[in-house]
Amino acid sequence: MTALPSGLLGVLDATSDRAVFRQIADQLREAIGKGHFAEGAKLPSESELVGHYGVSRMTVRNALSVLQGEGLVHSEHGKGVFVRPRPPVRRLASDRFARHHRDQGKSAFTVEAEAAGSHSQVDNLQVREERPSADVSARLGSPLRVLVRHRRYLLDGRPVEFATSYLPLDIAKGTPIAAPNPGPGGIYARLEELGHRLERFEEEVRARMPTPPEAKTLRLAPGVPVIRLVRTAYDTKGRAVEVCDTVMAADAYVLAYELPAQ
Known part of the structure; x- marks a missing residue:
């Protein structure tokens, strides 16, 4: 697995009946909520997430798609996925x-x-x-x-x-x-x-x-x-x-x- 900063993201629960891509989305959402990724910050790349979790690129993309559907992140072509600014x-x-x-x-x-x-x-x-x-x-x-x-x-x-x-x-x-x-x-x-x-x-x-x-x-x-x-x-x-x-x-x-x- 690719090493991300300590404590930034967890590991998958092999015993859970929750789909793997949803587990990844849950961990990314929690990290955003805790401020590990600030507004405007770039999330780990698809390659980094694939390496960290040991899953397919499609699984990672599905996880990121969940967060995009929730309005938490947005994708910039050729640059990556970023936490959406929320200036309330x-x-x-x-x-x-x-x-x-x-x-x-x-x-x-x-x-x-x-x-x-x-x-x-x-x-x-x-x-x-x-x-x-x-x-x-x-x-x-x-x-x-x-x-x-x-x-x-x-x-x-x-x-x-x-x-x-x-x-x-x-x-x-x-x-x-x-x-x-x-x-x-x-x-x-x-x-x-x-x-x-x-x-x-x-x-x-x-x-x-x-x-x-x-x-x-x-x-x-x-x-x-x-x-x-x-x-x-x-x-x-x-x-x-x-x-x-x-x-x-x-x-x-x-x-x-x-x-x-x-």
């Missing part, structure tokens, strides 16, 4: 929509990007009017038409989420909310200027695998799931003034919550 954005639910951020002219995404030390960017912006789906209509109190704002968010040039906001047309039409750039603080600042002071938000969060268009939009590696978050914003009169449907790359975010104990 800490999305603090209890603070991201705080009014003091809007008063400073900052959107929630800008606040998150600054906290992560990253450069934020928005592209693929579309603004249009349309008839809402049954779900959006029910959340907004059954309007016949809504203003739709669709955009994609990038951190340091990497797409991390895209979002679609739906607002009742009687609130948004003919206002800065209908403009491509609604101004400092985003649409929530404009809603409050229009007399819809925000009181609370409701969020529903689910994790799933992406659709092909979502994977393309977010440039996701195979095996990387997405987080779908649907948020409804309410003003102080109890009216739902916006529904925002967001799809996020799951490997780019840490969802952090502060919950009162009483």
Whole structure:
């Protein structure tokens, strides 16, 4: 067997009924989890793994394919297999929509990007009017038409989420909310200027695998799931003034919550 650094990888269990390639994947996954292979680090080559475990090259490739399918590693042709960088954005639910951020002219995404030390960017912006789906209509109190704002968010040039906001047309039409750039603080600042002071938000969060268009939009590696978050914003009169449907790359975010104990 080829000697890898001491303790880096173990040996195969000949008595286990778990397939050999899965045992190898388990050991590599554990080594990544323990930090033996840092973000961006190159894994041992196929030849090194073949020599270390005494298995066929196809067995090693199957093991690496498992990790690629989980989104843990990516392959660069002619260079090797590397641990995928995972620069998480800490999305603090209890603070991201705080009014003091809007008063400073900052959107929630800008606040998150600054906290992560990253450069934020928005592209693929579309603004249009349309008839809402049954779900959006029910959340907004059954309007016949809504203003739709669709955009994609990038951190340091990497797409991390895209979002679609739906607002009742009687609130948004003919206002800065209908403009491509609604101004400092985003649409929530404009809603409050229009007399819809925000009181609370409701969020529903689910994790799933992406659709092909979502994977393309977010440039996701195979095996990387997405987080779908649907948020409804309410003003102080109890009216739902916006529904925002967001799809996020799951490997780019840490969802952090502060919950009162009483």
